[in-house]
Amino acid sequence: MILTEPFELDLENQGSRFAKPFAMAVGTAKRRAPAFANFVGMAVAEWRKLAAELSRAVASERRHRAAIERELFHGRYRLSSKNDDDLPIVK
Numbered sequence: 001m002i003l004t005e006p007f008e009l010d011l012e013n014q015g016s017r018f019a020k021p022f023a024m025a026v027g028t029a030k031r032r033a034p035a036f037a038n039f040v041g042m043a044v045a046e047w048r049k050l051a052a053e054l055s056r057a058v059a060s061e062r063r064h065r066a067a068i069e070r071e072l073f074h075g076r077y078r079l080s081s082k083n084d085d086d087l088p089i090v091k
Helices: 019-032 034-073
Strands: none
Touching: 019 034
16 A cells, blocks of 8 residues: 555553563562672673674675775676685575
C-alpha cells in the first residue's frame, strides 16, 4: 500500500512494560548488595568498551582494505580471498 499523505495512529504511548520493574530491581540490588551491583555495573561498562573497540577495529580494517583497493586497482576491482575459511557454511 502506498500512502500519498502522512498516516497517524491514535495510540497512547504507554512506555516499556519492562522499564519500571527493571528500575525497581536495580534499586533493590543497589540497596541490598551494593558491591555486587557495582561489580555488574563495571562489567557492563567494560563490555561496552570492548564492543566499541571491536567495532572501531572492524571499521578501520574496512577503511584500510578500501584504500588498498583504490590504490592498487583504481576502484575497478575488489580484493577477494581464496581462503576456504571465508566461504559460507552450507548445511
